Amino acid sequence: MGKIDGSKYIVASITLNLILIINLCVSGKWKLSWSSQAAIEAETVAAISCSGHGRAFLDGLVLDGKQPICECNSCYQGSDCSNFIPGCAANVDGYVPFLLVQHAASSAVVVAGWHRMSYKFNDHTFISQELERLIRKVHDIVGNAVTDNRFIVFGAGSTQILSAAVYALSADNASSPARVLTSNPYYPLYKMQTELFASVNFEYQGDTSLWKNSSDAGTNMIEFVTSPNNPDGQLNKAVLHGPYAKAIYDRAYYWPHFTPIPAPADEDVMMFTLSKLTGHAGSRFGWAVIKDEAVFQRMTKHIGVTSIGVSRDGQLRALKLLKVVLEREGKEIFEFGYETMKTRWEKLVKALSLSKRFSLQDIEPQFCTFFQKLRQLSPAYAWLKCEREEEKDCYAVHKAANIIGHEGSVFGAEDRYIRLSMIGTQDEYDLLIDRLNKLVSEEVGAKTMRRMQPSCSLLKISKKNFTTCNIEILRQYYLPSYISISIS
Ligand SMILES: Cc1ncc(COP(=O)(O)O)c(C=O)c1O
Numbered sequence: 001m002g003k004i005d006g007s008k009y010i011v012a013s014i015t016l017n018l019i020l021i022i023n024l025c026v027s028g029k030w031k032l033s034w035s036s037q038a039a040i041e042a043e044t045v046a047a048i049s050c051s052g053h054g055r056a057f058l059d060g061l062v063l064d065g066k067q068p069i070c071e072c073n074s075c076y077q078g079s080d081c082s083n084f085i086p087g088c089a090a091n092v093d094g095y096v097p098f099l100l101v102q103h104a105a106s107s108a109v110v111v112a113g114w115h116r117m118s119y120k121f122n123d124h125t126f127i128s129q130e131l132e133r134l135i136r137k138v139h140d141i142v143g144n145a146v147t148d149n150r151f152i153v154f155g156a157g158s159t160q161i162l163s164a165a166v167y168a169l170s171a172d173n174a175s176s177p178a179r180v181l182t183s184n185p186y187y188p189l190y191k192m193q194t195e196l197f198a199s200v201n202f203e204y205q206g207d208t209s210l211w212k213n214s215s216d217a218g219t220n221m222i223e224f225v226t227s228p229n230n231p232d233g234q235l236n237k238a239v240l241h242g243p244y245a246k247a248i249y250d251r252a253y254y255w256p257h258f259t260p261i262p263a264p265a266d267e268d269v270m271m272f273t274l275s276k277l278t279g280h281a282g283s284r285f286g287w288a289v290i291k292d293e294a295v296f297q298r299m300t301k302h303i304g305v306t307s308i309g310v311s312r313d314g315q316l317r318a319l320k321l322l323k324v325v326l327e328r329e330g331k332e333i334f335e336f337g338y339e340t341m342k343t344r345w346e347k348l349v350k351a352l353s354l355s356k357r358f359s360l361q362d363i364e365p366q367f368c369t370f371f372q373k374l375r376q377l378s379p380a381y382a383w384l385k386c387e388r389e390e391e392k393d394c395y396a397v398h399k400a401a402n403i404i405g406h407e408g409s410v411f412g413a414e415d416r417y418i419r420l421s422m423i424g425t426q427d428e429y430d431l432l433i434d435r436l437n438k439l440v441s442e443e444v445g446a447k448t449m450r451r452m453q454p455s456c457s458l459l460k461i462s463k464k465n466f467t468t469c470n471i472e473i474l475r476q477y478y479l480p481s482y483i484s485i486s487i488s
Contacts, residue, residue, distance in 0.1 A: 126309025
């Protein structure tokens with residue numbers, strides 16, 4: 001990163017100023033006053049292109065007291081991010097949201113200096129009623145959760161909701177702490193957070209399966225159920241049942257771009273987050289849908305005591321973004337999101353199709369009530385397994401090939417698994433596919449690749465191998481008609 005080309009900045013700035021002035025003075029329709037300077041600032045920074053491999057932000061580092069510098073995607077550098085760093089590792093263990101970037105106009109927010117400066121809204125709560133209404137509407141059009149006669153709480157991302165839910169489901173004066181449990185492979189923050197906040201009321205006690213037959217033992221069990229799961233995308237269900245079993249359903253990825261929506265979720269405690277709906281992880285906004293009023297009150301108390309509610313600026317941003325989601329009844333954003341994810345998965349499946357060394361998770365295609373179709377694989381992460389007996393450290397295998405993922409043990413699984421993010425920047429994703437192609441061609445040999453690809457391409461879906469010879473079966477059972485398969 002470095003200095004941006006000053007002349008480009010000045011030209012962009014003057015042009016935008018002119019456009020705005022013409023708009024304001026000549027059209028005579030509406031005269032902006034206090035927001036015009038802020039709009040010019042925002043548009044000027046947005047106009048810095050960073051060669052398509054980075055972005056400049058209003059609150060980015062400023063060089064020489066001038067304009068913010070470009071923040072480059074991984075593997076790119078230079079003042080305008082135009083220089084590719086050869087040999088750079090494809091870092092796909094993270095999450096860089098890609099949705100909604102193209103909705104610049106409708107998703108922009110102008111915040112007045114005096115916006116919601118108070119701790120509370122007029123109704124003495126710390127949640128925006130209008131935002132709550134929009135959340136119910138989004139669930140309604142997507143059909144992914146029942147919200148009628150349910151309570152809703154907001155949190156600083158679903159991360160804050162996690163600990164509020166654990167607190168709310170554990171009793172204050174129980175004889176023994178509630179057991180907080182997860183099922184392998186699980187999202188690691190559940191364990192980290194529960195251990196950090198452990199109290200006389202609850203403690204982390206490992207894998208759910210160990211307690212399967214003792215859920216009636218008189219001690220509360222709080223089970224985290226992640227559906228779809230991070231890392232493997234499975235639509236998990238609670239393992240524990242009975243009077244002492246309580247479940248926190250983490251529905252972060254239960255949106256049509258990541259998974260089929262077979263039916264509206266209707267669990268006692270369900271968590272959602274803006275970060276996986278629109279991709280705005282940085283806005284830190286999540287919510288829970290709750291059946292029981294006492295649980296709702298305890299969660300509200302936890303969030304009130306720990307943070308006096310969610311930032312009002314964050315709530316305003318979330319409100320604006322949900323309005324964009326609701327445009328055309330969600331069709332635009334979810335179709336775009338699903339198409340993007342599906343295309344990424346098709347390329348990944350193709351890259352690994354000839355490999356016996358690596359396999360992908362097995363997810364059964366299901367009917368999606370939102371799209372009214374049988375849906376294909378499009379989860380947020382690839383959960384890849386190294387199949388060779390001697391390759392127990394799949395992370396090391398990939399690192400040697402310049403691919404950085406997340407070790408299986410981070411999720412309580414064997415290190416023969418690795419999680420690769422499918423929701424990074426296009427640059428990271430392209431690099432991943434490139435490196436995987438190289439890895440697989442080394443395995444099968446260039447000759448085999450050449451011999452097999454033109455005549456008999458293999459596609460591995462749900463661990464079944466399909467060749468062009470039985471491509472009709474593949475079409476019939478595994479790919480909906482709108483996916484065209486072209487085999488040269
Ligand atoms: C399963 C799951 N739950 C919760 C979260 C936290 O999301 P948020 O950004 O809302 O805190 C994540 C983030 O990656 C996640 O994967």
